[in-house]
Amino acid sequence: MNWQLLPQFAITGLLNGGPIALMALGIVLVFKSSEVFNFAHGQMLLIGAMAAWWFASPEGMGLPLWAAIIAALAVSVLLGLAIERLTLRPMTGQPLLSIILMTLALGQFLQGLTIFVFGTTQRNFPVIFSVTNPYRITLPLTYNDNPIVVVLRQNLVWSFVIAMICVIVLVLFFQYTRTGLAMRATAENHETAQSVGIRINHVFGISWAIAGVIAAISGILIATASGLDLSLSIVVLAAFPAVLLGGLESIPGAVLGGLIVGLAQGLVGLPNNSFFMGPAAAQAIRNSAEIVPYILLLIVLVIRPDGLFGQKRIERV
Amino acid sequence: MAVLRPSGDFDTSYEHDLAVVRQRWQWALLLLLLLALFTLPYYAPAPTVSLINRIGIAIIAVQGLNILTGYTGQISLGQAAFMTVGGYISALLVGAAGWSFFLALPVAGLGAGLVGLIFGLPSLRVKGFYLVMATLSAQFIIPWLTRHIYPSLLNGAQGINVPVPTFSLPVIANTCFLGTTFNAELGTCVYRFATPSQFIHITLGVLIVSTIVALNISRSRLGRALISVRDNDLAAELLGVNLFAYKLKAFFIAAVYAGVAGALLAHNLRHINSQTVGLVDSIMFMGMLVVGGLGSNLGPILGATLVVLLEELATVLAPPAAALLPTLAGGATAALKPLLFGLALMLFLIFEPRGLAHRWMLIKAAWRLRPYAR
Amino acid sequence: MRKWTLIMLVALMGLVLLAACGSPATPTEPTAAPPTAAPPTTAAPTAAPTTPPEAPAEPTAVPVQEPDKRTQNLEGEKITFYHFGDLSGPYAAITGPLVFGMEDAVKAINERGGIRGATIEVRFADTGGSIDEAVAAYDRFVGSDPNAMIMITYGSGEVEALASRFAEDKIVNLSAGLSAIGFYGPESGYTFGLGPIYPDQFGLFLDYITANWATIKPASAGDEIKLAYLSWPGAFGQGALTPKTRAYAESLGVQIVAEETYDLSPTADTTTAILNAQAAGANVIWTNTLAFGPAALMNGLGALGLKQEFVLGGCNWAMDLATYAFVSDPSLAVGLISPFPYLWWNNADHPGIQYAASLFEANGRPAGARNVGYLMLVTGVDIAVQAIEKAIDTVGFDNLNGEAIYNALTTMGPIEALNGVVRVDYANGVRAPQQAQIRQIQGGPDAFNVLQDWTQMPDLRP
């Protein structure tokens, strides 16, 4: 184990968890309100980021970056609303499998649509955060008398900060606004919500719109870090297990799940000497970041089928 | 399950009532169809044969999924991963160990079945989305393993080249018959299933067996137990069905089908790696099943045919689409495939959620209700 | 029970059909000698796959020349180039321009009158980087044209999977996917590289850095060369790391201290791989990837502030315009070293490059397409045309087939494609170029400057 690099990998991993948490949050949000697990979230991410690129790029509208981002968010809101209205509302009352397949099919459709509109070429997303001047933080720790310095990419830090700001804004929105209250009520029970006069179709629409905004923000954050291409839609695969680790319906669970996934992915990459195993196995483990979330998920499913932070079911007769 | 039956067809015994193919003319039709399929290479253009070969492999994979999802109600996004397992097992047995393909094929199925069992274990505790995720994890973990374990054997991410299936016959009167060629190394006449026109006979043979197995499952104790798990698992348990055992059986059978389909695919492509079949294929299989009709034996056949044809349509439409929209350049196929598949699946989910097989039943019933129909 | 006898009958019929259907397959194997009559005691003339791949390379296979063959004035005839590429899958990032290159080069040739009057037709298939798509496209091509003779491929995985088919069906494959297995695997033989195989490139790079270590080594590095192989997983990414190259590195005193992979995506996070390389003490990084691979590494190095700690090298694809497109700051790209088996657009005074540039201008291609893919395909078409012309001279147009082109390629001797943009010699069982320069990025995309001129590369074929 390389103790010198442990903090570096742990912190990088944790910060990487920020955007994952944000994606997980977008999925949980929709699930909570309408019990739809949105497998198309990755494509919403992609479309949001692509739209931002198009509005900002001289090949497209050539707007200033801030205006482009706002325009992209608006597009994402419309996308979210359209998805809810056109694809999921007709599915009300259909079995689970149909709903799952609907979002999977939607994902494929949106992927095709993106290629249709934007082609397969990669895009260079405008640089928002400097990529050449990483932050160097000297931790108040030493290892073998060497001070431990952590090097953090600027976009990593800022992505994390922005992701967390989004999380906090959302939590405040749920806690302190009437719409937030209506959404939380709808999430609990559709029938009861209807009985107190909440228009649940509006709530579904709002959830999808917010999910669209969240997706666009995550997409833009990730695109600024490493460019923009079609593979952006599969980044979300790390967020699916995060959602379930957290417990599917829990907002703090999604955020913690995302951070845990990021942390775990960071830690497995840690230089490990082949002390316990051969060098091949050690290398395999270093390259296991893509499956670590799913292995964690399997373990958690066996131990706690409702996820780590799943809401305890309050059962009554 | 048909309610309506052509007139003049009476049940004279329970055996007759239980039979799948009921009448002489139906037998004749079936035989004709099989004959037409097996002689396909003689009259159909090669691309068509290749297409039907791909459809056949897809049908086998979807039949397995139908048993798991259609009959037992367990949603799985791992079918492609189990195909990978089957493909690798057969590739190694035939390639590295020198087995006959026809021996390796069932072993590949069983091997994939065992792996399927492992990923079916969470079905004991979890349902719904959680189970979907557990099977999705197979879709990540299995390809990862093929890339990282035993690199000397599995050749990491590069994957391995898979031999062409061969069939050896003894040399009779110094001559090799039946399109075989003499192999000096083995001293026998060898038939190579190399081109689609040759390989399609293997695919069709396996397809016949897999269809018969699926039919038998659906009309026997096993199938009823599986369906009762799907329709009402609590009632099934109270009626004496061991839920866990039957869920695992379903996972096993589905993975066996996947393993066989994977082995066929690997030998057909002559190459397998961790990405040969992936998550998108798992989604496709699920889509084929829904388009065809869940829980119907006709469903996988109709669904796989339609979706593969749709893919083919995307390939055909791509050049004109690219000509219309120059920005698409070469991405037209890439755009059209998911676009058409996604759109078709969404439309089916909204307008025909019970799939083509159900529509077919309705048409058949309507036909029989016509006066003097026979 | 009647039903079961019937089923048995069906099965039996199936078996008979299975056996009988062998015969229609024979036309696809154009070997004239009927193998059915072969006596089992003698070494029979067997089908291509069982023969060693080198065997048909000898000129003995050239058929007897016929007196009245058509070699000129082929107006109205057609020669089809089949073309596989990934325009929508993971490699799409830099393969788009290859379609342009192919189209433009072919168009120019057809405008000049084609090959002795015969027009070239291009049929393209997008494989999306997936092997089953490639096989499906192959089946479609071969099925619709029994005399398909030349195909151009672009992905290592596709090449590896299709190599045995090319050899079996005797279709020449000009490939830009340069993994060694595709060229030299047990059942290949008809696949020819448009660039050197990756092991050779890696070998040349190792030669160069060991010879020039004192001048190029990072300030912090010692005298020992410690190499980290950071690349994509997959046939392409791992293509340069073979037992032979490992042994070669060892013989040069280069230690391979780390082997890490990162995702095949422009958005890949490479910091884990880089930090692991650093932890292992590496001072040289080799990456076997398309342009966005080194770009991801450069971004990672820049972000970690480690750019000065490593010598960064990559295969021929690494140094490309697209590298600039993906690098987050142009300064991060400077310093990349790569074996370069072709000339570059900045060799503006070279006639071959001028020709390519004129095609590019004439067809109004977007600036981003002026990359290695375009150049390579213009060159590749030139090689193909040269080989076909030679084959027509030898066997006549009416006997033109894949085997004839194969024979032409292997007997042509050194070819200077497009006046020497690429230098190849497919004789003696070599199926890929073995000459390259070493270049380095010293500024923008037009400053890919030569560090070392054309050299013979170490022969690291498996």
Place this chain on the structure above:
Amino acid sequence: MLTVNNIEVVYSDVILVLRGISLKVEPGQIVALLGANGAGKSTTLKAISGLLLRENGAVTRGSIEFEGRRLDKLPAEEITRLGIAQVLEGRRLFQHLTAEENLLTGSLVRPNNRSEIKESLERVYAYFPPLVKLRHRTAGYLSGGEQQMVAIGRALMARPRLLLLDEPSLGLAPLLVQTIFAMIRQYNHESGVSMLLVEQNAHVALQTAEYAYVMENGRIVLDGPAEQLAQNADIKEFYLGLTAVGERKSYRDVKHYKRRKRWLG
């Protein structure tokens, strides 16, 4: 105010649950709907509140009118917005929300006027003093009686003109039932809100209501002023299965041949 006109309700297109129910609620009145388990009381209420649609049920005949507007085709949320608040059977609260948040969801149908909402909240707390202490507790962990208070309070937050109460006594201890019904009566007196009360507990319902209907088998079999019904000795017979509608033959006496005949006919 509320008029239910000879309605018929069918579930899943096949199960006929109500066979021609008519009733009336006048302004300021408490009307009770009594009946044994499975008589169709809850279905009647759901038909009025629009929740039938969710359960694949539909009003196939007759009409429901509230202040002159047809209700039978509207979804539940719109009916609530017309001024009909509902207290569902089994105290269905938003279990993971706090008691106060539950109350606030009731005010979502009204314009966002902070002071007015605060005033409504204070009023609910005045009627149900025990809730003041529990306002920040998670609703799911409240006791049955407390939950019932929250559920009623939530309905009152909408300032309805008609309140539908579905079995408020269900599963509550007798003393609590008395307390809750006392509150209901008091609220009715003070605010003049009309109420339709569905109950199994005939005694307390008849104490509270002014007028009552008795249902059996999807039909109204008896109705009249509450005091009058409370005197009726037959009431208890309804609950023990012996309808006053004439003599009935024992189920044991159904003969095989009679069934056969029906099938043949």
Place this chain on the structure above:
Amino acid sequence: MTASENFLTVEDVTLYFGGNAALCEVSFGVRRGEILAIIGPNGAGKTSMLNCISGFYRPQHGRIRFKGHDLTKTPTHKIAALGLARTFQNIALYTGLSTLDNLMAARHIHMRQNSLQSILYWGYARREEVAHRRRVEEIIDFLEIAHIRKTIVGALPYGLRKRVELGRALALEPELLLLDEPMAGMNVEEKEDMARFILDIYERQGTTIVLIEHDMGLVMDISDRVVVLDFGQKIAEGTPDEVKRDEKVIHAYLGDA
């Protein structure tokens, strides 16, 4: 009444959901060959009781003995094989199967073919299917549902579904039959039919029957004994006439005032 006389004994069964007791120390016995009705107001715990007996719920305290087996410790899927069958309040048929297959599915516990034999469908499996088919056809005849033999039950009207569900329970050939509101939602004629079927089962096969029913008239007519639950507690037990006169029962139904 001692335990040995009893066919089924429920001893001190207590069942909690979260902190609430759905059943509180309920004890009663069922004699072989009787019809016992469990009645009580909504939410009294009747269905919970049936769920405990059939192994669907596991009570926290107490025991349920059936022919000497402790049902609270028997795996749920093994209870049916002991000779116990039930129907459900909200019909729990296999909606995707035909009437015939629903009944055949219930023969599961009586069939011996293993899954491999099922897949081959040859020899024993085939003969067994035919043999059990015979038994099932008898039940279909008895319940007069032959005309819907091959109809998918999802498409059947409510009353018929109830009857198919009864048939499925009979196909288990139970010694004890638990019926949860077998006549809910039926009109009088349908109820009469159903009552006749229940009595026929009882009279012809001597099957012991425990039923929950709301229609008091029916309960009083056909049951031998009645157990009354209220608030999860047993408040009365006895013959229909005794129970009808019981003060506590009257209060439970009319409400304590």
